[in-house]
Amino acid sequence: MKNTRTRSALVAAFAGLALVVTGCTSNDPQTTDTAADDTANDAGTSDSTADDGGDAAGAGSGNDEVGDTVVIGFSGPAADHGWLAAINSSATGAAEQYEDIDLRVAEGTNDPSQQIALVETFINDGVDAIVLLPTDGAALTEVAMRAMQAGIPVVNVDREFSSEFAARTTILGDNYGMGVSAGTYACQLIEDEGISDPVIAEIAGIDSLPLTQDRSQGFEDALAECDQTVDNRVAAEFTVESGERVTSNLLQAAPEIDIIWNHDDDQGVGVMAALDNAGRDEMKLIGGAGSANAMRWIQEGRMEATVLYPPTQAADGIKLARLLAQGKGMSDLVQVEVPRRIVLNAPVVNADNVEEYMDLGFES
């Protein structure tokens, strides 16, 4: 659905040929299982909320009741890793809950100029609201501003625009806060376990992204609170393979590590593989993002904790866009209007509360 026709055609042609080369293999069991489960769950939630109407404990108002049908355009980066894939599925999942949302999903792309063109299409089509997770916040600011001027409310998700005027509402995870949570948790561990002179390592994500820099800054600042510094720092690329590669080298650089903070659970699979390969388990591993894999490792005791950076913010973006387009406010707040800015908390999930957060964990 995200591929252009040409690409699909190529893929199809290639798939046909490849099928001849080897026997057919498939992921069907997994596909149907999870997809069916997801839809079932979603349908369940939407049904129950619709039935409950306004008197459900948490709802507080009739915001979930069917209103005017609104057209919402959604555009995000190419979903090339688990977290971004979860962003997409959470957005479409949220839209499916409501009969009154007509969601148009633009093809995912990592090219800002391509994404600008996609947003321009939304403007020309006169959609009622746009939810935008920009490939690059600064590069998409101008076109978002044009949408706003055309009277289309823009909901900015995750990566921020460079102008306040480019979005009606911004919803984003707290990258600096993630670093602070991880650092504070590390300080706590050091105190609780009485580790003297701890060796602390950091496995960052793509180093050129502002979000990585924010996370590292937060980590550094929080560690400074307990007079600690990062002893070894490496940067991976959010992929399993890069996680394994940089961690293998890191383990050689530091023969004894007490605490590792790994920014991203997608690359965390590779980090874990490298630890296993080297037979090292002396350290406490703290993750980031909160994938289902990480939560399972926490349950098994192979990982200490992970700091959440939930992909469900795209679902919240869709919900906010619906409220904006229908002229509603957030029912739990006194304010009539949807707030300008929502920053998600970055809680730490460990063995004590992992059951509670398990449902938020995304399959990467």
Add this chain to the structure above:
Amino acid sequence: MSSDITATTAGEQSPSEAADSTQSAAPANPVVRFLSTGFGRNLGLIIALLLLCVVGFATAGDRFASADNLLTILRLGSVIGVVSIGMTFVISGGGIDLSVGAIVALSSVWATTLATQQMAADLHWVVMVFTAIAVGAGCGLINGLLVAYGRVAPFIATLAMLASARGLAEIIAQRRTQIIRDRDFITFFGGSAFGIPVLVIIFVLVAVTGWVLLNRTTFGRRTLAIGGNPEAARLAGIRVQRQTAMLYVLLGVACGIAAVMLMARTTTGTSTHGMLYELDAIAAVVIGGTLLSGGRGTIVGTVLGVLIFTTLTNVFTLNNLDTSTQAVAKGIIIVAAVLLQQRVAGRHQSSG
């Protein structure tokens, strides 16, 4: 591909000598003769690698020189090394393949789908190895047919494969990371024999096979011949199209092997495997001394090229330096290694 320069060079030398000397007239001076051997031409690379090791030892001491660390370097280099050896053949044959990373991704995904893993659980994990290599070979065959018989420029044909193979990998894996459940597979490839990691042994085996194939067989001579001058090769009775197609299949098989190794290292198959492998492999091959225009190839050079990059990353990590500095150093190393090589070659030509 067949510029005038390479055409004349290839014309002057018989294909059998192409691998061993750049000029047909062997120089009299023993030093120059030494420099014109394969080892001599790799001297620049060996110097660069030794310099890196000296820097590593000086800055990180025993942490660098430990056996464990050296095995880590070799293990990290082994996956991209296998791809680079396959790439040496395609580039020597006058082609280029941009799709290697995507093929590695697709092979790793295809070999770790639930269906394949189920079959592997029922029979043996060899099923996964076979699937990965077969998918790699299949992709290589498509590349080869398009280039050799479809007359699509290699750059474009493999660019199309780059896009579609990774796309297909994403579709099959649904952009998720597929974890391998078969512990025997992981234990076998993740383990060691005689103290040497199995991955490194595979790399060595592939490198030795590649060296023999390129330097000691008709297949290798034909490869260099079609890379140097396809028209002359055709007139000499070589079936250029078939040979070209086979080179891409060979590289596809190498990608399949690399996918198996990557699966063992990361315990997963996913569509993000092998990102930018095409550039790493081409860089290693070219600094190794293989001519980008074809007609000359060196497996030893490629192996040295791979080791230089892997050691560089390792030394930087041991010293806790950031990736941006590393990228700059990587660029400088590429230029320095090629310049060193040219000086060696230049001295050879002026005195010979």
